[in-house]
Amino acid sequence: MKLKGLFSTAIAMATGLIVLVGYFIGAPVLVNLRITILNWVIILAAVAVFIGLFNLLAVHADKIRNKKKGGFFSLMLVLFMLITLLLGLWLRPDHPAMSLIFNAVQLPVETSLMAMLVVTLTYASIRLLHRRYNLFSVIFLATALLILLGSAPLPFIGSVPILSDMIRPFIAQVLAAAGARGILIGVALGALTTGLRVLFGAERPYGGSNPPSGGK
Amino acid sequence: MNWIGLAGSGFVILSAILMASLAFLRRKSTPVFREIPAFDRLQKAIGLAVEEGSRLHISLGRAGLTTPQCAAELAGLEMLRRVAELTSASDRPPVATSGDGAVAILSQVALQASDQAVLSTGYDVTAARLTGLTPFSYAAGTLPVMHDEEVSANLLMGNFDIEVALLTAAADRSSPAGREGSVSLAASDNLPAQAIIYASAQDPLIGEELFAAGAYIKARPFHSASLIVQDILRWLVVIAILAGAILKLAGLL
Incomplete structure (x- = not known):
């Protein structure tokens, strides 16, 4: 087990370093190696999706077998998943019937869920002050209202003077854009250090025991 | 390698060296976070x-x-x-x-x-x-x-x-x-x-x-080291942005 962990750590570190170095140094050997590794990763990711579908099937089959809450919906899910899979294999994905399934079932369901977001977000905004009553929450809500008022023209009046042509662009293009850039730089630095921890083998999401803890 | 690739690889190498050194130096100390x-x-x-x-x-x-x-x-x-x-x-x-x-x-x-x-x-x-x-x-x-x-x-x-x-x-x-x-x-x-x-x-x-x-x-030591490295890199980015803005204002960039 320990050997397996060491082996997977060595492979992860080596492939990670090859891809990273191949990205910065344009030597043909490294670039070719990087492209080959990335192609393998794409194939493995596709296989992982297929394994994930078996996992989905196993979870819902367990719900049906043990008569858990929502078992009927699980049965429907398994049934229609298998029907869609068989139809896709038989007719091929580019067949009009497959497009119909996507456009008549999947798309409206996802659009309805997206429409629900309006209600969810409005309710969340109303509850924000109840949840966290502080200066930042007040500023957050005031900014959201100013942007909404500045974006939507009022009936009979049209766009609100000053708010639409001065305040809204200033908030959206100067304050919000600058804040967003600062947050994105922080996220990028966090992503960089997370990647380095994986390269050093300090984080092993692929298995094997992690190095010992520090003081905390 | 162009200058962006050079700067990028330099940034990654600097981060890696900093993280490894800090993790080694702080391996026995109790990390303190905000x-x-x-x-x-x-x-x-x-x-x-x-x-x-x-x-x-x-x-x-x-x-x-x-x-x-x-x-x-x-x-x-x-x-x-x-x-x-x-x-x-x-x-x-x-x-x-x-x-x-x-x-x-x-x-x-x-x-x-x-x-x-x-x-x-x-x-x-x-x-x-x-x-x-x-x-x-x-x-x-x-x-x-x-x-x-x-x-x-x-x-x-x-x-x-x-x-x-x-x-x-x-x-x-x-x-x-x-x-x-x-x-x-x-x-x-x-x-x-x-x-x-x-x-x-x-x-x-x-x-x-x-x-x-x-x-x-x-x-773990690498975690506390990576948080310190993030702070150091953030300061470097702040200095680079300020320096770039000043040089641009002075017409040197």
Whole structure:
């Protein structure tokens, strides 16, 4: 087990370093190696999706077998998943019937869920002050209202003077854009250090025991 | 190599050297972090979940490991592993949901590793689940987990987009604010999702706090070193931006 962990750590570190170095140094050997590794990763990711579908099937089959809450919906899910899979294999994905399934079932369901977001977000905004009553929450809500008022023209009046042509662009293009850039730089630095921890083998999401803890 | 490649590789090498040196120098010292109340509440929620026999739900988002957003998924997986280790004595292991096949497999690995660490044989293969491959099918598949599986705390850690609003609303109902041991912690690397999380989650984490989460739960030398490296790099970026602006104003750039 320990050997397996060491082996997977060595492979992860080596492939990670090859891809990273191949990205910065344009030597043909490294670039070719990087492209080959990335192609393998794409194939493995596709296989992982297929394994994930078996996992989905196993979870819902367990719900049906043990008569858990929502078992009927699980049965429907398994049934229609298998029907869609068989139809896709038989007719091929580019067949009009497959497009119909996507456009008549999947798309409206996802659009309805997206429409629900309006209600969810409005309710969340109303509850924000109840949840966290502080200066930042007040500023957050005031900014959201100013942007909404500045974006939507009022009936009979049209766009609100000053708010639409001065305040809204200033908030959206100067304050919000600058804040967003600062947050994105922080996220990028966090992503960089997370990647380095994986390269050093300090984080092993692929298995094997992690190095010992520090003081905390 | 062009100058951008040179600067990029220099930045990565500098970060790697700093992280390795700091991890070595600070390997025996107790790390000290700035206080984030959400993590204190999470520590209590983990302890209470073990006592009560309730479950923790970790939602890992829906980005794939081959996308630029995979760092958020790795941070979520690390959090899952820590939480699974801390709750390994519980009768009910945490449940992990994700929207990508490879992440679902890795979450299985994380849960299995923590189970093997306590030599338990009761690993539940349905504890790590792929709930949907598109944003809203992922959200729709995750909602029943929050409602039906006696979840006392929800941790949404990974790459989410606007669909996170549905998840935070559901998390609010399954682990309401004010109830003892109830936590609804959310973080994403996506900006619109962060705005939604700030408005709708009980315990929002903004920006790079997502990547610091693992260290707050159970710190290892490399984690505390990486947080210091992030701070050093942030100062370097600030200096570079200020220097660039001054040089531009002076007409030298």
